[in-house]
Amino acid sequence: MSKGIQLKLFLGYCLDGEFKSHVRSLGMDFENIQTQFPSLTVLEKEKKYLGLYLTDFPTLQTLKKKNQELIASLSAHFPKIHFVTKKVCIFPVVFLG
Numbered sequence: 001m002s003k004g005i006q007l008k009l010f011l012g013y014c015l016d017g018e019f020k021s022h023v024r025s026l027g028m029d030f031e032n033i034q035t036q037f038p039s040l041t042v043l044e045k046e047k048k049y050l051g052l053y054l055t056d057f058p059t060l061q062t063l064k065k066k067n068q069e070l071i072a073s074l075s076a077h078f079p080k081i082h083f084v085t086k087k088v089c090i091f092p093v094v095f096l097g
Helices: 017-025 030-036 060-077
Strands: 005-014 041-044 048-054 088-096
Touching: 005 041, 005 060, 017 030, 030 041, 048 060, 048 088
Parallel strands: none
Antiparallel strands: 005 048, 005 088, 041 048
């Protein structure tokens, strides 16, 4: 039986070439990055994105706060990447139950 449809927002950053190089320079496996950071999620669309799902539909203020928290977390793990200069991506994601 179907449990319905659930809609979440994904907040994250594109895993571009600069990011891949930095991850490899840290001795991490880029293809399995999510297993190394279970609190984060890798979303695959046309490209890969690293970020998190938001449980509620946030206000603009909450969205900015979550983005700052994500930047702080990512910057702690990947210090050579300047996430504040990168474009944040927000996607709606549909989950079918």
